[in-house]
Amino acid sequence: MIYDVRAIAIDPETAEILGDRTEQIDTETNELFNKYDSPWEVEDTYERFWNRLNESWERDFPRGKEKVKVLSVVAASPHASGTAPSSARSGRRGTPRTSASR
Numbered sequence: 001m002i003y004d005v006r007a008i009a010i011d012p013e014t015a016e017i018l019g020d021r022t023e024q025i026d027t028e029t030n031e032l033f034n035k036y037d038s039p040w041e042v043e044d045t046y047e048r049f050w051n052r053l054n055e056s057w058e059r060d061f062p063r064g065k066e067k068v069k070v071l072s073v074v075a076a077s078p079h080a081s082g083t084a085p086s087s088a089r090s091g092r093r094g095t096p097r098t099s100a101s102r
Helices: 039-051 086-090
Strands: 002-010 017-026 067-075
Touching (some): 002 039
Antiparallel strands (some): 002 017, 002 067
16 A cells, blocks of 8 residues: 655754655555554554654653654555655655665
8 A cells, every 4th residue: 555644843842843744655565664554553653763763762852853743644546656755855854765774
C-alpha cells in the first residue's frame, strides 16, 4: 500500500511550526514500514523514526531538534507520479527510507 504522509516539524520549546512535508511511503518496498498496513501503524512508525532516534531522547529531548507530528496518512492514488518530498526540497532531514539510513 502506498500512503501520502503529511507532517509538520515543530520546535518543542516554542511550539513554532518550522516546516511541513508530504512524503510517500510504500509499505511493500520500504523495509521500515513493510510489516504495517494501516494508516495508524504508518503514522506511529513515521513519528517514531523522526522523534525517537536515540533512547536518551525519552528522558531529555535535545535542544534545537524539531519534533515531527503527522497530520494525515491517506492512501495515495495508484497513478500519481512520485515527487520529491517537501523536506528534500527544503534541505530539511531526509525521508525515512530504512532503519539503516538513520
